[in-house]
Amino acid sequence: MLKSLISGIAGCLLICSSTLQLQAQEKFIDKNGIIIFEASEEVFEEVKAINKSVTTIYDSQSNKIASLALVIGFQFKNSLMQEHFNENYVESETYPKAIFRGQLQDFDLKELGPDVMDVNLKGILNFHGKDKEITTTVQMQRIGDVLQMIGGFIVTPLDFDIKIPKIVRNKIAKEVQVKIDFKLSKK
Amino acid sequence: MMSKKSLIASLLILAICALAFMGYKYLNPGQRNVAAETARYELSADELFSGFTKEGNVYIDQVLLTSGNVTDVEKNSVTLDDKVQVNFISTPLSKVEKGNHISIKGRCIGYDDLLELVKIDQATITN
Numbered sequence: 404m405l406k407s408l409i410s411g412i413a414g415c416l417l418i419c420s421s422t423l424q425l426q427a428q429e430k431f432i433d434k435n436g437i438i439i440f441e442a443s444e445e446v447f448e449e450v451k452a453i454n455k456s457v458t459t460i461y462d463s464q465s466n467k468i469a470s471l472a473l474v475i476g477f478q479f480k481n482s483l484m485q486e487h488f489n490e491n492y493v494e495s496e497t498y499p500k501a502i503f504r505g506q507l508q509d510f511d512l513k514e515l516g517p518d519v520m521d522v523n524l525k526g527i528l529n530f531h532g533k534d535k536e537i538t539t540t541v542q543m544q545r546i547g548d549v550l551q552m553i554g555g556f557i558v559t560p561l562d563f564d565i566k567i568p569k570i571v572r573n574k575i576a577k578e579v580q581v582k583i584d585f586k587l588s589k590k
Numbered sequence: 591m592m593s594k595k596s597l598i599a600s601l602l603i604l605a606i607c608a609l610a611f612m613g614y615k616y617l618n619p620g621q622r623n624v625a626a627e628t629a630r631y632e633l634s635a636d637e638l639f640s641g642f643t644k645e646g647n648v649y650i651d652q653v654l655l656t657s658g659n660v661t662d663v664e665k666n667s668v669t670l671d672d673k674v675q676v677n678f679i680s681t682p683l684s685k686v687e688k689g690n691h692i693s694i695k696g697r698c699i700g701y702d703d704l705l706e707l708v709k710i711d712q713a714t715i716t717n
Contacts, residue, residue: 481620
């Protein structure tokens with residue numbers, strides 16, 4: 404009786420630990436992901452910023468993706484523009500993070516190899532206190548234990564309730580191009 | 591010998607040029623140079639991490655000096671004491687290995703709650 408109980412518990416523990424291990428192996432992380440956004444208008448000064456320390460976590464079991472960019476980490480060529488962006492437009496002190504939570508659609512990591520594959524990605528981007536649904540296609544490839552994910556989408560300042568003052572309105576594009584470039588390593 | 595009139599005129603042109611240059615510099619100050627700025631704070635990676643829960647965001651966008659043991663090296667970034675992730679301006683990282691104790695200067699950009707790390711960018715090694 405006691406023996407079977409012990410072996411039962413041991414069996415449970417074994418199963419638990421092996422599933423835990425399995426789950427732990429399914430995560431891919433990028434700590435230095437790149438996001439670039441651009442809202443330049445022809446003739447006028449470039450409105451473009453790059454963030455090279457974006458965190459992205461992908462769980463291949465659930466296909467879920469979470470990505471976090473610290474807003475102050477977006478670097479502009481013009482530091483004055485960077486200051487205005489943070490203080491007057493996106494209010495990064497109040498809203499320091501941009502977070503995307505989503506899921507790869509109809510995708511199985513086992514099918515991914517060195518050949519580039521188009522994968523649909525759907526989720527919610529939270530920025531400046533507002534949620535916006537994002538549907539896009541990303542290009543993915545797998546080289547060894549590294550998953551590369553490249554893509555982009557378009558948003559507008561209005562989507563996130565960001566007000567652009569009249570005097571600069573013609574210098575900033577109505578549509579903002581966002582590009583992502585992540586290299587996720589197995590953890 | 592220059593006449594008084596042409597001297598005044600050339601001085602005026604010079605002044606206008608200087609003003610225009612200043613105006614241009616004001617509107618286009620270029621990229622922020624964190625490496626050349628003086629650090630506002632000096633603290634260990636551990637103190638910086640716990641400071642984020644206690645003092646909120648006083649460190650955000652500030653240039654600071656911090657130090658700790660390297661627990662992870664990746665591309666152009668290192669992690670100090672599993673608490674602070676540091677991204678360097680350039681990539682002379684061949685010298686840095688896990689277990690090294692390093693001091694850096696960089697700009698704090700905030701707390702990443704996905705990885706539970708404080709992040710620093712535009713860093714340079716100071717030791």
